[in-house]
Amino acid sequence: MQVCTAAMTYGFKIVEELISGLSQWMDEGGHESVASIVGRAVPNIRDWQDLNLNYVTKAVINQDACIKCGRCFEVCEDTSHQAIFDVIDGARGFKVNDAECVACNLCVNVCPVDNCITMTELPLGEVDPRTGKKVTTYANWQSHPNNPATSAAQ
Numbered sequence: 115m116q117v118c119t120a121a122m123t124y125g126f127k128i129v130e131e132l133i134s135g136l137s138q139w140m141d142e143g144g145h146e147s148v149a150s151i152v153g154r155a156v157p158n159i160r161d162w163q164d165l166n167l168n169y170v171t172k173a174v175i176n177q178d179a180c181i182k183c184g185r186c187f188e189v190c191e192d193t194s195h196q197a198i199f200d201v202i203d204g205a206r207g208f209k210v211n212d213a214e215c216v217a218c219n220l221c222v223n224v225c226p227v228d229n230c231i232t233m234t235e236l237p238l239g240e241v242d243p244r245t246g247k248k249v250t251t252y253a254n255w256q257s258h259p260n261n262p263a264t265s266a267a268q
């Protein structure tokens with residue numbers, strides 16, 4: 115297990131919260147030892163080369179739920195792709211710029227309001243405003259034209 119973003123966002127003190135949170139989760143689930151849960155996520159692991167490179171999502175902010183704390187803006191601005199506006203119609207507000215969003219998911223992770231930001235999949239055929247290309251069917255690293263060694267790239 116590794117932690118990166120949480121330590122970047124909250125500092126190393128987050129480790130103490132991770133320990134207490136894990137302990138509470140184990141108590142609630144009746145897990146007596148860390149050893150008893152080691153390896154349970156392994157069946158979910160996929161090879162990177164099998165992932166669908168044509169799976170395109172964009173972060174969407176629910177304006178009714180947003181409390182305008184600005185955390186999504188800070189994290190996207192400083193450590194991702196500067197894809198969130200912090201002004202809407204001249205007033206403080208937060209909205210995703212689809213032309214820049216790369217779907218890194220960071221904003222979702224730091225938002226303090228449950229389900230306020232959701233990653234929404236673009237349907238087949240829709241143009242991704244970031245790349246200007248239509249969303250097409252499944253293609254992994256073996257077949258995607260981004261790989262210069264594939265026939266699709268030649």
Ligand code: SF4
Nearest residue numbers: 190215216218219221
């Ligand atoms: S998903 Fe990433 S790139 Fe997109 S708005 Fe959120 S933090 Fe920015």
Ligand code: SF4
Nearest residue numbers: 180181183184186225
């Ligand atoms: S982090 Fe969430 S609540 Fe805060 S401004 Fe962004 S969308 Fe709104």
